[in-house]
Amino acid sequence: MDGLLQAAASLPGPLGLDFMQRAYLAGLVAGVAAPVIGTFLVLRRLSLLADGLGHAAFAGVAGALLLGANPVLGALAAAVLGSLGIERLRSAGRAPGDAAVAIYASLGLGAGLVLARLAGAGNIDLFGYLFGSLVTVRPGDAALLAAMGALVVAGVAAFYKELLALVVDEETALASGLPVAWLNRGLAVLAAVTVVVAMRVVGVLLVAALMVLPVTAALQVARGLGRTLLYAAAFSTASVLAGLTLAYYLDVPAGAMIVVTCAAAWALVSAAAGRRAS
Amino acid sequence: MRAEDAGPVLSLEDIHFSYGGQPVLEAVSLRLERGMFLGLIGPNGSGKTTLLKIALGLLRPQQGTVRWFGRPLVRPGQFGARIAYVPQLSQAYVRPFPITVRELVLAGRVPRRGLLRPLNRADRDAVDRALAAVGMEDRAEARLSDLSGGQQQRAFIARALAADAEVLLLDEPMAGIDAAAQERFYDLLARLQRETGRTVMMVSHDLAAITGRVTHLACLNRRLICQGPVTDVAGDPQALSRTFGDLRLIAHSHGEAS
Numbered sequence: 001m002d003g004l005l006q007a008a009a010s011l012p013g014p015l016g017l018d019f020m021q022r023a024y025l026a027g028l029v030a031g032v033a034a035p036v037i038g039t040f041l042v043l044r045r046l047s048l049l050a051d052g053l054g055h056a057a058f059a060g061v062a063g064a065l066l067l068g069a070n071p072v073l074g075a076l077a078a079a080v081l082g083s084l085g086i087e088r089l090r091s092a093g094r095a096p097g098d099a100a101v102a103i104y105a106s107l108g109l110g111a112g113l114v115l116a117r118l119a120g121a122g123n124i125d126l127f128g129y130l131f132g133s134l135v136t137v138r139p140g141d142a143a144l145l146a147a148m149g150a151l152v153v154a155g156v157a158a159f160y161k162e163l164l165a166l167v168v169d170e171e172t173a174l175a176s177g178l179p180v181a182w183l184n185r186g187l188a189v190l191a192a193v194t195v196v197v198a199m200r201v202v203g204v205l206l207v208a209a210l211m212v213l214p215v216t217a218a219l220q221v222a223r224g225l226g227r228t229l230l231y232a233a234a235f236s237t238a239s240v241l242a243g244l245t246l247a248y249y250l251d252v253p254a255g256a257m258i259v260v261t262c263a264a265a266w267a268l269v270s271a272a273a274g275r276r277a278s
Numbered sequence: 279m280r281a282e283d284a285g286p287v288l289s290l291e292d293i294h295f296s297y298g299g300q301p302v303l304e305a306v307s308l309r310l311e312r313g314m315f316l317g318l319i320g321p322n323g324s325g326k327t328t329l330l331k332i333a334l335g336l337l338r339p340q341q342g343t344v345r346w347f348g349r350p351l352v353r354p355g356q357f358g359a360r361i362a363y364v365p366q367l368s369q370a371y372v373r374p375f376p377i378t379v380r381e382l383v384l385a386g387r388v389p390r391r392g393l394l395r396p397l398n399r400a401d402r403d404a405v406d407r408a409l410a411a412v413g414m415e416d417r418a419e420a421r422l423s424d425l426s427g428g429q430q431q432r433a434f435i436a437r438a439l440a441a442d443a444e445v446l447l448l449d450e451p452m453a454g455i456d457a458a459a460q461e462r463f464y465d466l467l468a469r470l471q472r473e474t475g476r477t478v479m480m481v482s483h484d485l486a487a488i489t490g491r492v493t494h495l496a497c498l499n500r501r502l503i504c505q506g507p508v509t510d511v512a513g514d515p516q517a518l519s520r521t522f523g524d525l526r527l528i529a530h531s532h533g534e535a536s
Contacts, residue, residue, distance in 0.1 A: 043372055161397055165385040168377055175334040175363050176389035176441070177355030219374050223421055228376040 014248040022142045023134040023244060023254065029149035030194075030201040030210060031240035035218070035232035036156055037194040038211030040187055042219070043167045045097065049086065049188075050211040052101035053195040054204035055108030056082030061129045061204075062115035071129070072144060075199060079192035082108060087188040091181065131203035132255025134244065145200060148193050155190050156229075159183065164225055201240065202255035209259040210236060217266040220273035239265045285348045286311050287445055287477045288333060293342035295328055302328050303339070306502045310445075315471045315478045317492035317508070319485050321522050324499040326481040327366060330449055333479075334363060359389040362443035364451050367431050375423035379433045382422060383408050386437035401440075408440035411466055413459065427454035435463065446470070448480040452487065464491045485512075485522065497521035 014020040041049050057075035064074025082104045089100035116126055128136065137145070156163065165173045166183050174180045198207045214236035215228070222228040243258030250257070288310040295303040303325045310316055320326050331337040333344055335354030344351040346361070386408070387401040409415045412432040422430060431454050438446055446467070452460050468491060470476040482488045489495070489512045496505035497517055504517040511517060 043375070043377075045372060158394060161385075161388045161391070162393065164377075164381060165388040168382055168385045169365065171336060172363055172365055172437075173385075173388075174354045175336055175361070177358035178389060179393075180355075219372075219376055222376050223419060224378045225376060225381055 014245060019135050019137070020244075020248065022137040022139065024241070025142050026134060026137045026145045026197075027201055027240040027244050027254075027258070028237055029145050030198045031237035032233045033149040033152040033194045034198045034207075034210040035214040035236040036229055037152060037187070037191050038215045039218070039225075039229050039232055040156075040163060040167060041191060042212060042215045044170075046101070047208065047212045048098060048101045048105075049083075049191055050195060050198075050208040052086060052105035052108070053079045053082055053192050054199060054207035055105040055112070057108070057192075057195055057199055058129060058204045059108040059112035059115060062112040062119060062121065062126075065121045065125065066115050066119035072141065072196060072200070075129075075196045076148075076193065078108070079195050080189055083188035083192040084185060087184055091184060129199065129203060130205050131253055132199070132201050132206065132258075133203075134201055134254040137200060141200070145197050148197050152190050152194050152197070155186065159186065163187070167225065202258055206255055206259045209262050210240075213259075213262040213266045214239065217269040220269055235265045235269065236262065286345075287314075287347060288479070289345045290329070290333060291343045291345070293329065293332055293339045293344075295325070295332060295337065295339045301500065303332075304501050306342070306498070308496055308502060308505060310477060310479055312477055313471065313475050314494050315467065315492045316480070316494045316496060317488040318479060318481045318496050318498060319488060319521065320483065320498035322483055324521075326483075326498055327449055329498065330363075330447055330479075330481055333447065334361070355389075359441055360443055361445045361447065362386065362438040362441040364434050364438045364446070364448040366449045367427060367434065367453055371423055373423045374421060377422050378419050379409070379414055379422065379425070379436075380405060380418040382433050383418075383436045383440045386440040389441065404440045404442060405436075408436040411439055412436045413462065428456060428459065431455055432459060432463075439466075443476075445477045446479070448478070450481055450483070452482070452484070460487070467491070485518070 015024070038050065041047055057079040060074040060076065060078025061071045063078065064071045067074075086100045086104050089095045089103070090097045095103065162178055162183055165178055166180060170180060194211065195207050198210045202210050214232040217235045218228045218231035222231045239261040240258050243261035244254050246261065247254040247257035286309040290306060290308040293303050293306040294301070306329060308329070318326050318329070328337060332339050335344070335351050335356065346357050383405045384397060384401065387397055387404060391397060391401070406415070409418055412435050414429065414432050414436060417425065417429060422433065425433065431451065435448075435451055438448070452463070455463070467478055467480070471478050471493070480488065480492070489508060492508050494506065495508050495511040497503040497511065499521045503521045504511055504514065
């Protein structure tokens, strides 16, 4: 413990470092975008969609490495295609929602590993995408991530009232003339964008943590859709900031630490909600 | 008055529907005229909900046509906010489900506003009126998953009322609602129909409860057994027994259930 404190004291504060500033920025963007989309996924019983899209994004990364393209754009392309494919299978009734996700998740990881080997990618490169690599965010990446995060939040804000009607009852929304198919596709695409943002922070294998854990925490205390979104974003950004800071001082992987702080936040909120209820 | 207003609001012509080869509806033709309060009655499994979903375009019949306001229905939601729907209560929510009663009822106003147009003061006023009409003002901020089944049902009715549609389609809306609230809701529907000319179609398996309230009855049991003014149909024991089987049995089991 003493050694740790000594080490912490001898380090300059993380906020003073460029790469940590970019890490905090990317973390905050993902911290807001992930639970916003995650709320709609959880309420529609599609929590695992985040996982499936993360795996699809991994195939995109590997494909981009093979072609020498930008891995973030590769991930985005694969995740968007995956999201539309899953939505198509689900809405056509050809596979239950969870099975559609499982198909794309396993296909994404399998194809990703094959492509990565063909690309001759080292294990270290892949490790960064699988488990996050916040501290390697470059200035250009930070701007791209911020733009994608802004797109997600703006998309949800613009169609908030339609998404409310959809989440309440899809069948009645359809019968009353709302463009349900387009809303579902739009939500799936925004989920894909979110997964790519979150991939940078926690990695494709841990994306679901950022999209689901803060939402399940918010659901225990929030009344109303607006407050659920707000609380989930608050829990998530707090967890990201705490996790990133702890990771810096403890010298552990940032993505993994963030998942641990997300889970801790969830446990705290659950305990508080349980006490209030009893 | 538009030309289309002269004909029936809804006409179903020769509807056939089966689930995986099992016939559910056969040659059903039904007309809903403007200003009618039609009770669609039949025992459980008689195809009432299926027929309602076909009318809304949520299910596609294997044969037959659906016309609303004189025009063929080609896709669900084609007539937008002119038709409001109260589905059978489903308990398929994740728990806890954070949507509040007020948000649910507000969702009923969404189809009236275009994409990217915010809901306004008139929408919020309509929500308040609808909540008052079903006696749920004091539960407006409660989460749906914190309500009893009957309260949830009233909230869903309020959503349809808030839509302020010309036509109301209701699928077993009284399920789980206590007698006093049922009474109030029937009065409200009758008032809507008599005073504002709204057209109402209500699915029910409860003949006794609905007979004194509706203007017309249609009896369904895979086929349409009969339809007409309530006095004609309710006074025709043969038609009723062909719909429900042994009527005394129905009356008896109803007495036990209530």
